[in-house]
Amino acid sequence: MPSPKARSGGGGGGRSGSVPAGGGGAGGNGRYEFMSLTRTPSHLLQRQGSDPTSARLRASESPCRRRGSGSSSASTSSAGGQPVPEEDCMRLNPSTLGIALSSLLAVDLWLSKRLGVCACEDASWGSVRPLMKLVEVSGHGIPWLLGAAYCLYKSDSAAGQEVTLNLLMALLLDLVLVGVVKALVRRRRPAHNRMDMFATFSVDRYSFPSGHATRAAMCARFLLAHLVLAAPLRVLVLLWAAFVGLSRVLLGRHNVTDVAFGFFMGYFQYNLVEALWLSPVVLQSMMGQLE
Numbered sequence: 573m574p575s576p577k578a579r580s581g582g583g584g585g586g587r588s589g590s591v592p593a594g595g596g597g598a599g600g601n602g603r604y605e606f607m608s609l610t611r612t613p614s615h616l617l618q619r620q621g622s623d624p625t626s627a628r629l630r631a632s633e634s635p636c637r638r639r640g641s642g643s644s645s646a647s648t649s650s651a652g653g654q655p656v657p658e659e660d661c662m663r664l665n666p667s668t669l670g671i672a673l674s675s676l677l678a679v680d681l682w683l684s685k686r687l688g689v690c691a692c693e694d695a696s697w698g699s700v701r702p703l704m705k706l707v708e709v710s711g712h713g714i715p716w717l718l719g720a721a722y723c724l725y726k727s728d729s730a731a732g733q734e735v736t737l738n739l740l741m742a743l744l745l746d747l748v749l750v751g752v753v754k755a756l757v758r759r760r761r762p763a764h765n766r767m768d769m770f771a772t773f774s775v776d777r778y779s780f781p782s783g784h785a786t787r788a789a790m791c792a793r794f795l796l797a798h799l800v801l802a803a804p805l806r807v808l809v810l811l812w813a814a815f816v817g818l819s820r821v822l823l824g825r826h827n828v829t830d831v832a833f834g835f836f837m838g839y840f841q842y843n844l845v846e847a848l849w850l851s852p853v854v855l856q857s858m859m860g861q862l863e
């Protein structure tokens with residue numbers, strides 16, 4: 573990486589990558605500085621400070637800059653003897669993070685495209701697309717909401733009503749939270765996805781996070797915690813949740829990271845459900861108000 577180096581003479585003024593120090597070209601002290609990738613000459617920092625557009629750009633390129641006013645923390649000296657703000661040394665970090673994120677995104681897109689083998693009938697595994705769509709329905713919000721409402725209606729024990737009502741609440745909470753995150757992140761679904769899903773909200777044109785994955789993870793934890801199930805059935809619940817997530821990528825509905833984050837979010841959503849758990853006392857007062 574080139575370090576800022578002073579050199580005499582005005583010949584370098586038009587050379588790409590070098591800028592005259594001292595504000596107006598080679599004049600002033602007649603010295604030139606190389607523009608470093610990690611350091612900006614201090615006179616440029618001063619000039620940028622008065623320009624709202626460049627100020628915005630600087631704010632977006634370095635989180636450190638957002639924290640303080642650059643000029644007050646100057647402590648390091650450049651080769652030209654001019655102070656360089658200390659926080660400039662941190663500039664490499666955001667770009668390293670940016671490169672890491674871009675690489676992750678590139679791998680995510682590449683892998684998701686490779687795995688989208690049921691994205692259409694002509695795809696390499698297109699013949700199993702109907703089966704994947706069945707798995708999709710098994711993780712959809714409508715059957716889960718209808719199923720929980722039906723169980724609540726049919727349940728004749730207080731414990732059954734408590735669990736099913738809380739499941740209903742959990743499913744509604746999941747729809748709201750996923751909708752909010754989708755609306756905030758606004759990540760488009762993969763280009764190879766065919767938008768032929770049934771019963772979607774407008775936010776469901778966005779893919780991050782996968783609502784099926786959040787629901788599958790949350791419901792799996794819910795069922796494992798509140799139903800007395802034999803070991804094979806417990807394994808089946810976990811396999812179902814994993815398969816729902818996998819089917820989202822195979823169908824081309826989601827990128828891998830949408831599903832991974834969906835599982836993560838759904839897992840912790842269950843903690844929230846536990847924290848907000850509606851107790852029998854609350855339920856009885858709710859029933860009393862209904863009567």
Ligand SMILES: CC(C)=CCC/C(C)=C/CC/C(C)=C/COP(=O)(O)O
Pocket residue numbers: 712713714717747769770771772773776778779781782783784785820825
């Ligand atoms: C009662 C009520 C508000 C029902 C709405 C149920 C509904 C339309 C849920 C949407 C489920 C859905 C298609 C989510 C998208 O899942 P992704 O995995 O594609 O994000």
